[in-house]
Amino acid sequence: MLNIIGSKRLEALKDKCGIFGIYGKGEDVARISFFGLYSLQHRGQEGAGITVTDGRRLKSVKGLGLVPSVFDKAKIESLTGFAAIGHTRYSTTGGNKLCNVQPIVLDFGPDQFALAHNGNIINAMELIKTLPKTVKLESTSDTEIMGHVIKNSPGRTWEEKILNSFEKLQGAFSMVALTKNKLLVFRDTFGFRPLVLGKLNGGAYVACSETCALDTIGARYVRDVAPGEVIIVDEKGFTVAGRVKSKRKSFCLFEYVYLARPDSIINKQLVHQVRQRSGELLSYEAPVAADMVVAVPDSGTSAAIGYSKASGIPYGEVLIKNRYIGRTFIQPEHKIREMGVKIKFNPLRQIVKGKRIIIVDDSIVRGTTIKKIVKVLKSCGAKKIHVRVTSPPVTDPCYFGIDTPDKNQLIASHMKVKQIEKHIGADSLAFLSLDGLIKASRLKSGILCSACFDGRYPMPVTGGFRKDVFE
């Protein structure tokens, strides 16, 4: 049995991921899942997996790396069945291990239960202690602990067990789960992470993290999975098994800032438009004279368009991104991360030279990316570099499924805006206010989680399930 408590292996436990599930007799469920996961690649690039059921047993293909490197034609064709779940995995440090790649499949004799999870269970360490001594954990994933908690909760059916496990599971979980004969879809009562239902023309139901996956596979959006809801998808279509009352909703604001794809619709808001409005509002909050507005591609693009539109300063491109290099965070070592920034963006020197440039990015976390970019643009002869960030300073770590680093690594936790401005070498620096960001989302502040910007966590996080707390 792996000893998780007090172990370095805890570092693998933070996940920000993409999930996908389908139930459809006669559909090529593995291939559809593959394309679904492909469009959720931005939510996780460390590993991917698909588990299918043919009614007799579950079968999985999982691996480290990007979706197209984990699956080839033969592997997809080996996954025959009528329902499937899939996962793209992402963690900051040390988590690059095959045992943590999801779906996590638990074997309970003839019974099997597979789970794919987006989120983070903050009381997982306490939950381990409540499990029967016979439980042998095979990964360092909180998802495996969740599976055992569910299995050991009262109830005749899996859905009853899931409903009865909610009060024990503290934290964020948007989930798809698979048994031999049904797909189960459920979401924590706070609704931290997105989760939607869709339907294919042939009648098959799908569930996934973001609507962009529905568009890719040609499915129609049906509705969001409500916070606290447990849904069964089987041959009868989809049925709500139950709904645990949501005392407080707390959707992650950072999904709009960075995590989600701009073409996804979340809480009825197109992410691209939320980002564009963020840019517009920032141009009113922090105007500055310049020759052009540019983006840190791709995450700052929608917002830069908004800033340009509202300010009347032309939008242009000065950084060409190598799209085949993963997100900079994927490299845990600081040195490699720095190199990652360099190999990721190449400047258009001729255009930069002599210009006053407003560069828009969605967020500053450690400050690594923007510092490098300012340096590169200055070395190309830029006259002025004004940095505009379309979110407030990230001051506090996330315990609910985003890989923001430990507090001491968050530059805004120990530096004021002016100090950061100096540190990154910009001529000016401004962040969008929290009010501005909420306004851009067009949602009520009471249903949003903004803890990474203001430290106001929607539930107590003391002793939260994080490496910095337990190591």
Ligand code: AMP
């Ligand atoms: P940093 O370089 O540490 O300041 O990180 C900020 C840059 O990383 C920005 O360009 C963001 O688009 C991007 N970013 C923000 N949050 C995350 C995250 N959780 N994972 C990966 N990249 C991120």
